[in-house]
Amino acid sequence: MECQLVKSMMRNQSQNIEQSQSFLPSGSMVEDWEVIVIGAGPAGSLAAIQLARQGIRVLLVDKAKFPRTKVCGSCLSGKAIKVLKALKLDAALLAAVPLKTFRLATCQREVVLGTEGGYAISRRQLDQQLATIAQAAGVVFQDATTASLGNLREGMREVILTNKSERSPTVRAKLVLVCAGLGNADLSGSLPVNESLMSNPSIGLTCLLPPDGRFEPGQIEMSVHRKGYVGVTSVEDGQINVSAAIRKQTLGGSQRITQVIQQVIGEAGLTVPFIPESTRWLGTRELTRTVQIPGAKRALVLGDAAGYVEPFTGEGMAWAMEAAVKVQPFVNQALSRWDPIILDQWTKICRKQSRSRQRTCHWIKRLTARPILIRSAIEVLRSFPALARPFIHSIHGKSNTSLEKNK
Numbered sequence: 001m002e003c004q005l006v007k008s009m010m011r012n013q014s015q016n017i018e019q020s021q022s023f024l025p026s027g028s029m030v031e032d033w034e035v036i037v038i039g040a041g042p043a044g045s046l047a048a049i050q051l052a053r054q055g056i057r058v059l060l061v062d063k064a065k066f067p068r069t070k071v072c073g074s075c076l077s078g079k080a081i082k083v084l085k086a087l088k089l090d091a092a093l094l095a096a097v098p099l100k101t102f103r104l105a106t107c108q109r110e111v112v113l114g115t116e117g118g119y120a121i122s123r124r125q126l127d128q129q130l131a132t133i134a135q136a137a138g139v140v141f142q143d144a145t146t147a148s149l150g151n152l153r154e155g156m157r158e159v160i161l162t163n164k165s166e167r168s169p170t171v172r173a174k175l176v177l178v179c180a181g182l183g184n185a186d187l188s189g190s191l192p193v194n195e196s197l198m199s200n201p202s203i204g205l206t207c208l209l210p211p212d213g214r215f216e217p218g219q220i221e222m223s224v225h226r227k228g229y230v231g232v233t234s235v236e237d238g239q240i241n242v243s244a245a246i247r248k249q250t251l252g253g254s255q256r257i258t259q260v261i262q263q264v265i266g267e268a269g270l271t272v273p274f275i276p277e278s279t280r281w282l283g284t285r286e287l288t289r290t291v292q293i294p295g296a297k298r299a300l301v302l303g304d305a306a307g308y309v310e311p312f313t314g315e316g317m318a319w320a321m322e323a324a325v326k327v328q329p330f331v332n333q334a335l336s337r338w339d340p341i342i343l344d345q346w347t348k349i350c351r352k353q354s355r356s357r358q359r360t361c362h363w364i365k366r367l368t369a370r371p372i373l374i375r376s377a378i379e380v381l382r383s384f385p386a387l388a389r390p391f392i393h394s395i396h397g398k399s400n401t402s403l404e405k406n407k
């Protein structure tokens, strides 16, 4: 496979990652690892932590300089919490805010549902904590370094690393885990990943606003509009996390992102946050894509990079974490000997998961494209809040669904 050199990225060393170290001793031509993990989001960090705990030599690389913010609603579902607890990673949640209510609104009608089991935590905080835990477990973490897949040589997969100033010598591993999220464009040229995009895609957007006394901690405020939907929640330091999935075509022309977001929230009937002119929005490429083959020889793709759906239900991080657990036996198998069946079986697992998620995604997309249907659902839930229980239960596990407020 063709080597692909990717563009330089950011600074070399994060001051906040005290134990970051040079992964390649000067003078050596190639450094061998058992596993190289590309991307330190929830999928990558959790995969790396579990492997390091087994004594496996792992290099974890991220193109961003940590700590970094990221497009996300910053709400961990009960399912994600379950995975973190099962892996004894609760320490990452110390600062997190427990979620108590989910406020859903459209066309000036709203319903507030009680919910338990989830937490709000900024991605800056969560991902930094997980990277720190990974290092404590023995993972070598290199941030501000972009990775791309290289050739197969001598039973190893080469990886080319680039940082701001220079291209590092090639590293290689028996297996590479590609956990590069939606922003995996750097890798798409080097993997035979055949992606397909759904029609009328949305793009993801996030900004963090200074603390605002009008937003109750522990509450998710979700506004639905024909242009898309916006979630607002307070995170651990009181900042307001605003995230949205907005239909790409409605963002065209001269309309500015802030105006569209404020319109979506205002027309739904919820509190419109003050968004200063200088606000920096982070954006994604088009959401909702399917990936036909999540990997190649000695490389497996997981998390968002293996297929992505609408973020309405806030389950993306739980799915990424679950994938990091499911991939473990495949890694162990690949470390003893690569067999094409590893990729076949991993593809089956990813396809099965992606099929059921895409179904949910189609359903949500249809519903959110017609706010009148959401409005009808809100009317029903105002009278029969218990009907929301299966939906909330599927996201958070344990639930306490109650009608708290009408408008």
Ligand SMILES: Cc1cc2nc3c(=O)[nH]c(=O)nc-3n(C[C@H](O)[C@H](O)[C@H](O)COP(=O)(O)OP(=O)(O)OC[C@H]3O[C@@H](n4cnc5c(N)ncnc54)[C@H](O)[C@@H]3O)c2cc1C
Residues within 6 Å of the ligand: 038, 039, 040, 041, 042, 043, 044, 061, 062, 063, 064, 071, 072, 073, 074, 075, 076, 077, 080, 145, 146, 147, 148, 179, 180, 181, 182, 183, 184, 185, 186, 187, 203, 204, 205, 206, 243, 244, 245, 284, 287, 302, 303, 304, 305, 311, 314, 315, 316, 317, 318, 320
């Ligand atoms: C608008 C929006 C709101 C959302 N809200 C929620 C929510 O509230 N709750 C929830 O659970 N999920 C939510 N999600 C989904 C969630 O953000 C993702 O599903 C989750 O982050 C996926 O984790 P991951 O580890 O697969 O990838 P990511 O978290 O995206 O991590 C990928 C990492 O790889 C790095 N990377 C990329 N390319 C390279 C490269 N070439 N070399 C080195 N590093 C690379 C990136 O810098 C990044 O750090 C939301 C998504 C969107 C778009």
